[in-house]
Amino acid sequence: MTASVELPPKLSELVDDFSEVGVKDRLQLLLELSQELPALPERYAGHRDAMEQVHECQTPLFLAVEVDPERTVHLFFDAPPEAPTTRGFASIMYTGLDGESADTVLGVPNDFYLALGLGEAVSPLRLRGMAAMLARIKNQVRSAR
């Protein structure tokens, strides 16, 4: 798979956390992550038109990407509490990529999420939202150049 490509440290740690536990605990981990997704800052709260919708997620997910002058990436996500799986996916992105450099984010393999071993726990179909999330984040980082 993607073992040869180095993931940013926090994302790599998450992959390790997921792959070290059984299927049931992976769901528990995802649930905890979903609860840790930070709330939107004021400039985005209630301003979904300023965010991009990830249509590939089963429940509406909105994201915003900012690249600061130091080329550091900041990520913002909005998904309703009744969509914990989508929130969990967003939280993986946030925990693993927020604060990384633009180049690091662009270098994350598109299929990194396979290594989380979530296919069995949530079904491969549900996982595709995560791939779409990463693709959209990368697009926004590219266009912020």
Add this chain to the structure above:
Amino acid sequence: MGMSPPVIRRLLTEGASWSLIRENGTRLGAMPVQNDTDPKLSAYTHPERLVTTQWLAEHLGEPGLVVVESDEDVLLYDTGHIPGSVKVDWHTELNDPVTRDYVDGQRFAEICGERGISRDSTVVFYGDRNNWWATYALWVFSLFGHPDVRILDGGRAKWVAEGREMTTEQSKPERAEYPVIERDDSTIRAFKDQVRAHLGKPLVDVRSPGEYSGELLHMPDYPQEGAVRGGHIPGAASVPWARAAAEDGTFKSRKDLEDIYQREQGLSPDDDVIAYCRIGERSSHTWFVLTHLLGFPQVRNYDGSWTEWGNSVRVPIAVGTERGSVS
């Protein structure tokens, strides 16, 4: 059918005591959980297939009652659920992991047994999104002929909106013995060849208008489950599934449902009807409405649905907003 099975047979249950088992697998002498006599429900043909939130709140914990949550979101149950309820996931549990099919009788017996469901349990399903996945789980349970299956009218959203109790405490159901029942795919399930043979008879397409006309190759916001061709099965009426649900997630009244399916769409209880959507989940909601609320005795759900039809070679397809017909 070959030899007809005896009406009553003896079964050795755990604990090595004999009990008498009816042909449908339920135990003789088991006390059924009473029905909800709410007047809104009694207008439907099969009011025994529904319970109100009030009824459920009053009957929680009653012996013989198992409450099952079935959601689109695999984690939603874990964020809080009705006390004592158990979870069934449509994706990872009701589907066979390899073949595109449902689990077999052996696996179904395990799924039920683990959740404390025996053949004579009253199973009340509830879930997110207007009970979309709850009716799907009920339909799969019906393939195995589970006798007493019911839907919580209004589902998870209504229960939560009414401020009723939710818990994150893990339910620990006592394991039950569930017999291995052969799935019956002949009565409420339709396959592609049967749909081909059915062309010209009533079909209900329950997808969104964009999917029906062929503008969209997938459900709005769900592009991952697409098809290579857009449109609908020729002759199919377009009745998006959620039209059967009221604002609060409950089923619309009998009269309102008759207005939609009978007066507006011209369906009749004598009709042989096949409902479909994309993978058979939204259409199990419509199957429930037609079968249990309006009392149509011959309704089948085509679970292959558009992800099979719209990807099949040389099947007829109608494009646009008209029903179309087979030439």
